[in-house]
Amino acid sequence: MSSHARPAAEPAPVILEMAGIFKIYGSGAAEVRALDGVDLAIRAGEFVAVMGPSGSGKSTCMNILGCLDVPTAGSYRFHGVDVSALHRDELALLRRHYMGFVFQSFNLLPRVHALGNVELPLVYQGVRPAARRARALAALEAVHLGDRAGAVPSQLSGGQQQRVAIARALVTEPSLLLADEPTGNLDTATAGDIMSLLESLRRERRITIVMVTHEPDIAAHAERVLQFVDGRLVRDGPPA
Numbered sequence: 001m002s003s004h005a006r007p008a009a010e011p012a013p014v015i016l017e018m019a020g021i022f023k024i025y026g027s028g029a030a031e032v033r034a035l036d037g038v039d040l041a042i043r044a045g046e047f048v049a050v051m052g053p054s055g056s057g058k059s060t061c062m063n064i065l066g067c068l069d070v071p072t073a074g075s076y077r078f079h080g081v082d083v084s085a086l087h088r089d090e091l092a093l094l095r096r097h098y099m100g101f102v103f104q105s106f107n108l109l110p111r112v113h114a115l116g117n118v119e120l121p122l123v124y125q126g127v128r129p130a131a132r133r134a135r136a137l138a139a140l141e142a143v144h145l146g147d148r149a150g151a152v153p154s155q156l157s158g159g160q161q162q163r164v165a166i167a168r169a170l171v172t173e174p175s176l177l178l179a180d181e182p183t184g185n186l187d188t189a190t191a192g193d194i195m196s197l198l199e200s201l202r203r204e205r206r207i208t209i210v211m212v213t214h215e216p217d218i219a220a221h222a223e224r225v226l227q228f229v230d231g232r233l234v235r236d237g238p239p240a
Helices: 058-065 088-098 114-125 129-142 158-170 188-205
Strands: 014-025 032-043 047-051 073-078 099-103 176-180 208-212 224-229 232-237
Touching: 014 058, 014 208, 032 058, 032 208, 032 232, 047 058, 047 188, 058 176, 058 208, 058 224, 088 099, 088 114, 099 158, 114 129, 114 158, 129 158, 158 188, 188 208
Parallel strands: 047 208, 047 224, 099 176, 176 208
Antiparallel strands: 014 032, 014 073, 224 232
């Protein structure tokens, strides 16, 4: 090996790890296995798309990754912590400090201006007013909406509302961003803009993104695609 050759870069650490995850509803003849023995590892900084038909288990998987639901059996570790063993209040703290969420329907408060919507997670964290205002403005600047801080959602386009939602998700500086159909209510051009924004934010902040989508062209923006069928992870690889 040449004396000038660089050593191979260390792989990023695994921050999400599912081992033998089951989520079962009902019993006997009425039993439904929403997740059926899922093993999954995601490294820091990855951009992962989750796909599958309705009822495939992708949303259940996202809910468990986001600590919004708990598995029936198996282990889920987040940053090395066995989340499966945490109490409800501990799960809420984990979500509040380490995770950001983006939804298809934006979920903005309709009578609150963009700045106030973005500040909201910081209110729950107990951040003082001056500091949270500064951080919320910086988050809006990061999504190119600093000049619309005083606008309420009805004064913003769908794409702008989703940018506000992304700013709100990022303002706490989470290590994980979970996006559930983030382009589902947007036209094709605006959806492309939102995906470009997510890609650039991931590169700049090294945030891990896990995104549910039905659209192959949206999934193509990710580095890795997880395909679910009948509660099982049947494909894990690069976009088709």
